[in-house]
Amino acid sequence: MSDLDNSTSEGTATQTVNGEVSVNFNGYKLPILFESKADFSGLANSASPQESDTADSDQPLTHYHSFFYDLFTWKFPRATGFFFSFAISLILAFRFVNVLRYVFKATYLLFFGVAFLEIAARPFGVRGFISSVRPKRYYTIPRDSLDRLFGELHDLLNFFVLEFQRVLFVENIFATVVAFFASFIGYFLIKYIPFWALLLLTTITAFTAPLIYLQNQEVIDEQIQWANEYANAQLANGRQIAEKYIDDASVRARATATELTQKVQSYAVKKSPTTEKSQASPLPKNDGPAHEFPDAPKSDLPTVDGTSDVKAAAPEPIVA
Structure with a gap:
C-alpha cells in the first residue's frame, strides 16, 4: 500500500511505502530526512x-x-x-x-554578558536590556x-x-x-x-x-554448535576416564584393606597362644627328662690310684 502526497514542486512527490519515506524526482527515488525521523520514531516506540x-x-x-x-x-x-x-x-x-573548563568559561561569559548589558545603559537613564525582557x-x-x-x-x-x-x-x-x-x-x-x-x-x-x-549468523551458529558438541564429547570422555580411575582406586583400596585385615588377624593369632601361656603359668613345668647332674662327692677329696693327692707334711729338721 502506498500513499502519494501532494508534490512539493513540479515533478517531485513524496511517497510512503510500508512506513519508508522517499522522494520521487522525475521518476528517481531519493531518500530524505524523513527516513531518519522514522528511525528515531521507531526507536522511541521501542523505549515506550x-x-x-x-x-x-x-x-x-x-x-x-x-x-x-x-x-x-x-x-x-x-x-x-x-x-x-x-x-x-x-x-x-x-x-x-577539558569539557569542565569550557563549561565554566561559558558560564562566566554568560553572566558577564548579561551584567554588561544591564549596567551599560544605566548611566544614560535607560532601563537595562535584561530587565526589560525579564x-x-x-x-x-x-x-x-x-x-x-x-x-x-x-x-x-x-x-x-x-x-x-x-x-x-x-x-x-x-x-x-x-x-x-x-x-x-x-x-x-x-x-x-x-x-x-x-x-x-x-x-x-x-x-x-x-x-x-x-x-554472519549461520556461520557463527555452526561454529558454536561444533564447539558445544566438542566440549560435550570431551566432558563425556573425561567423565569416563574419571570413573575408570575411581573404580581402579576403589578396587586397590579394597584389596589393600583386605590384605591389612588378614595381616592383623594373623598377627593376633600368632601372638595369642604365647600370651595365654604366659598368663597361665609364669614358670613352665618340667615334666620331661631334665638334664642329669653328677651327685655331690661324699668324701672330702677324691683319690687317684689308691693314693692321696695330698702329701703329708715333712717333719721339720731338728736343729743340733
Whole structure:
C-alpha cells in the first residue's frame, strides 16, 4: 500500500511505502530526512512502556530490554548510527578536551554578558536590556516531568539489575560465556590501557558485535554448535576416564584393606597362644627328662690310684 502526497514542486512527490519515506524526482527515488525521523520514531516506540518480554521465571522485563536490543542490533540504522557517533564523540571529547573548563568559561561569559548589558545603559537613564525582557514568572520544572524522569530512571536501573541476574543464573549460556570472556579480557586490558580507551573499546564492541553476528549468523551458529558438541564429547570422555580411575582406586583400596585385615588377624593369632601361656603359668613345668647332674662327692677329696693327692707334711729338721 502506498500513499502519494501532494508534490512539493513540479515533478517531485513524496511517497510512503510500508512506513519508508522517499522522494520521487522525475521518476528517481531519493531518500530524505524523513527516513531518519522514522528511525528515531521507531526507536522511541521501542523505549515506550508496552507489553514486554518475560524471563524464564515468568517475570516481566522492562521496556528498555526491547530498546537496547533494537539499538545494538541496528534495527533502525540511522538512529543507531547517531547514538554510536554521539557516544564515540563524547568519549573522545572528555579525553582530549577539558569539557569542565569550557563549561565554566561559558558560564562566566554568560553572566558577564548579561551584567554588561544591564549596567551599560544605566548611566544614560535607560532601563537595562535584561530587565526589560525579564519574564513575569520564572520557569519551573513540573512535578509530572520529574515523576516521569524518576520513573524512567527506575526502569533503567531495573533493566541493568534484571539483565545481570539473568546472566548470573545462566538463563542463556551463550550470554553468560560472552560476559565471562568480556570481563576476563577487561581484567587484563585495564592493566595496560587507560580507562577511556577501555570504555571506547567497549562501546565499539557493543555496537559492532551484534551487527557482525546478525550478518554472519549461520556461520557463527555452526561454529558454536561444533564447539558445544566438542566440549560435550570431551566432558563425556573425561567423565569416563574419571570413573575408570575411581573404580581402579576403589578396587586397590579394597584389596589393600583386605590384605591389612588378614595381616592383623594373623598377627593376633600368632601372638595369642604365647600370651595365654604366659598368663597361665609364669614358670613352665618340667615334666620331661631334665638334664642329669653328677651327685655331690661324699668324701672330702677324691683319690687317684689308691693314693692321696695330698702329701703329708715333712717333719721339720731338728736343729743340733
